[in-house]
Amino acid sequence: MKWFTPAVVLCALAQLCACARVLVVFPVASRSHTLLGDHLVNTLLHGGHNVTYITTFTRVKAAERLAVLDISSVTEHDTEQDSVSWVSELPWLPSARVLQAGARTAQRALRHPRVQALLADPAHQYDLVLAEWYYSGLLAPLAAVFECPLVWYSAVDACWLNVQLVHEPTSPTYFVDPMARSLPAMPPSVPDRLYRIARQAYLSTWVYYMTQYVEAPAYYEVYQPAMERRGRSPPPYEEAVRGGALLLLNSQPLLGQAAPLPHSAKYVGTHHLEGAQLALPKLQAIVEDAQHGVIYVNLGGAVSEQLPPETTQELLRVFRQLEQTVVWRHRGQLPHVPGNVHLLDRVPHLALLSHPKTVMLISHGGFLAYMEAMYHGVPLIGLPLKEDQFLTMDLVVSRGRGLRVPLSDMIGYRLKEAVNEILSNYSYRGNVKAVSQILQRPLVPASQELLYWVELVVRSEGAPHLRSPALRLTLPERCHLDVAAVLAMLAWFLTKVAKLLKVYWDDYGTDCDDLTDKKIE
Structure with a gap:
C-alpha cells in the first residue's frame, strides 16, 4: 500500500497535464462555419480540455470547462444580403473581394x-490557439501573445492560399484556389497553364498588398499593446502568420x-457528421407518405428569400410537375405553392439527407453541403x-456525382432536365x-483524428x-531566383569569353593567312 498514494498523485498529475487550455476562434458569421466550430469545441470538451470559444453565435451547451465569448455584435452592420450582393462581380475580380x-x-x-x-489581461494563459482561417492571417498572432502553438482550421478544401500557411505555395497547374470557376484541365494545355499561373500571380500580388498594407498595420495596432503588457515586442507580422504548427482541413x-x-x-x-442525431420528429409523416421519394431543396441562409420572384415561381412550376415530394427550406410563405411542395423554416438537415427516401439534394453547391450529401449517398444538383x-x-460534375444548373432565364427548363437526368440515370446514385x-x-x-x-x-x-523546411526559405530561395x-x-x-575567343581566333586566322602569303612570295 506504500506505493498507492504516489501512484494516485502521479495519475492526478498526468490527468492535469492532459487537460489543455485551448482558445478556439471562429469569427465568421455563418451558420455553416459555426456548425464546424461547435463540433470542434465539443470534441475538445469530450477530450477533457478547457475551452475558451470566441464566436458570433453557438449552440454548444453550457459546460463547466467552457467559456464562450459572444462577439455577435460585430454582425449588426453586416447582413447576409451584403455577402451575396456582389455575386455578379465575381467573374472579374473573384478573390480580391474575398481577401x-x-x-x-x-x-x-x-x-x-x-x-x-x-x-489586455496578462492573467489569461493558453496551451494552444485554434483559429479558423478565412482568407486572412490576422488571427495567427494570438499564439504569439499567449506564447503557445497555433493550429489553423480551414472550412474549405486544401488550396495554395491556405497550404502556404504551413508550406510553400503549390503549383497552380493542378492546385487551384477556391474561387476558380473550374478545375485544371488534365493533361493541362499551354493556354490553361498560362492562365493558371497568371491567376496565381495576380492573387499573390493581392495577398502581398493585403499583408503589407492592410493586415500589418492592424496587427501592430491590435497586438502591440497586448505584447507590451507582457513585456515583449511583437515579432514581424509575416513570421507570426507563418508560425502555425498545423493546418486542419x-x-x-x-x-x-x-x-x-x-x-x-x-x-x-466529416468530423461534424459523426454521432449526429438523425431523427425526423416533424417530417416523419411527410417523408413516409412520399411514395416516389423526397427531393430536398436547401439554397442556404437567406438566398431563397433573395431570389427574384420570377425565379421562385419558375422553381415552383418545375416542382409542380414532379412526382416526388419536395421539402424546401424557405423562410416565409409563397403564393401558389403546389401540394407536393412543403416550405419549412427549419429542416433537420442531416436527418433528412440520411433518410433512404431522400433521392436528391438541390443546393447552392457549397463545399459543406456537397460533403454532407456525399456522406449520406445523395446525388446533388447545384x-x-x-x-x-x-x-x-x-x-x-467531373466525378459523376451530380449536375450543375446555372441561374439564368432558362433555369426552369434546365433544372427539370437535370432532375430527370439524375432520376433516370442510376450512375449518379451509384457513384x-x-x-x-x-x-x-x-x-x-475524423473527430478522433482531429x-x-x-x-x-x-x-x-x-x-x-x-x-x-520550406518555411525556413525566403521567397528568392523558394523560387530559385538567386540560382537563376x-x-x-x-x-x-x-558569352564574353566566347566573344574574346572569336576575336582571338579571327586575329589568329588573319595572321596565319599573312604568313602563308609571305612564304609564297
Missing part, C-alpha cells in the same frame, strides 16, 4: 471589446482536389452563386453510394517534427 472580407472579419473580431479585454481526398500536402496539413473532413460553389460543382461507403468507414473516425493531432501539438510544444541570377551571370560570362 478583403477575410481581413475585415478578423479585424472586427479582434477589435470587439470582449476580445480586447482578453488580450475540412475535406477529404475523395471529395476535394486531392493534391499532395505537407506533413503539417491534415484532412479531418445552383452556384458565389465563392467556392462554382469550383465545388465542377468537382461534382455517390460508393463515396458514402468509403467516407463512413474510415480507418480512424483530437489526436491537436493533442500532439500541445504535447510536443508545436510539433516541430512536422514543420515544413548565378546562371544568368555565368551565361553572360561565357
Whole structure:
C-alpha cells in the first residue's frame, strides 16, 4: 500500500497535464462555419480540455470547462444580403473581394471589446490557439501573445492560399484556389497553364498588398499593446502568420482536389457528421407518405428569400410537375405553392439527407453541403452563386456525382432536365453510394483524428517534427531566383569569353593567312 498514494498523485498529475487550455476562434458569421466550430469545441470538451470559444453565435451547451465569448455584435452592420450582393462581380475580380472580407472579419473580431479585454489581461494563459482561417492571417498572432502553438482550421478544401500557411505555395497547374470557376484541365494545355499561373500571380500580388498594407498595420495596432503588457515586442507580422504548427482541413481526398500536402496539413473532413442525431420528429409523416421519394431543396441562409420572384415561381412550376415530394427550406410563405411542395423554416438537415427516401439534394453547391450529401449517398444538383460553389460543382460534375444548373432565364427548363437526368440515370446514385461507403468507414473516425493531432501539438510544444523546411526559405530561395541570377551571370560570362575567343581566333586566322602569303612570295 506504500506505493498507492504516489501512484494516485502521479495519475492526478498526468490527468492535469492532459487537460489543455485551448482558445478556439471562429469569427465568421455563418451558420455553416459555426456548425464546424461547435463540433470542434465539443470534441475538445469530450477530450477533457478547457475551452475558451470566441464566436458570433453557438449552440454548444453550457459546460463547466467552457467559456464562450459572444462577439455577435460585430454582425449588426453586416447582413447576409451584403455577402451575396456582389455575386455578379465575381467573374472579374473573384478573390480580391474575398481577401478583403477575410481581413475585415478578423479585424472586427479582434477589435470587439470582449476580445480586447482578453488580450489586455496578462492573467489569461493558453496551451494552444485554434483559429479558423478565412482568407486572412490576422488571427495567427494570438499564439504569439499567449506564447503557445497555433493550429489553423480551414472550412474549405486544401488550396495554395491556405497550404502556404504551413508550406510553400503549390503549383497552380493542378492546385487551384477556391474561387476558380473550374478545375485544371488534365493533361493541362499551354493556354490553361498560362492562365493558371497568371491567376496565381495576380492573387499573390493581392495577398502581398493585403499583408503589407492592410493586415500589418492592424496587427501592430491590435497586438502591440497586448505584447507590451507582457513585456515583449511583437515579432514581424509575416513570421507570426507563418508560425502555425498545423493546418486542419475540412475535406477529404475523395471529395476535394486531392493534391499532395505537407506533413503539417491534415484532412479531418466529416468530423461534424459523426454521432449526429438523425431523427425526423416533424417530417416523419411527410417523408413516409412520399411514395416516389423526397427531393430536398436547401439554397442556404437567406438566398431563397433573395431570389427574384420570377425565379421562385419558375422553381415552383418545375416542382409542380414532379412526382416526388419536395421539402424546401424557405423562410416565409409563397403564393401558389403546389401540394407536393412543403416550405419549412427549419429542416433537420442531416436527418433528412440520411433518410433512404431522400433521392436528391438541390443546393447552392457549397463545399459543406456537397460533403454532407456525399456522406449520406445523395446525388446533388447545384445552383452556384458565389465563392467556392462554382469550383465545388465542377468537382461534382467531373466525378459523376451530380449536375450543375446555372441561374439564368432558362433555369426552369434546365433544372427539370437535370432532375430527370439524375432520376433516370442510376450512375449518379451509384457513384455517390460508393463515396458514402468509403467516407463512413474510415480507418480512424475524423473527430478522433482531429483530437489526436491537436493533442500532439500541445504535447510536443508545436510539433516541430512536422514543420515544413520550406518555411525556413525566403521567397528568392523558394523560387530559385538567386540560382537563376548565378546562371544568368555565368551565361553572360561565357558569352564574353566566347566573344574574346572569336576575336582571338579571327586575329589568329588573319595572321596565319599573312604568313602563308609571305612564304609564297
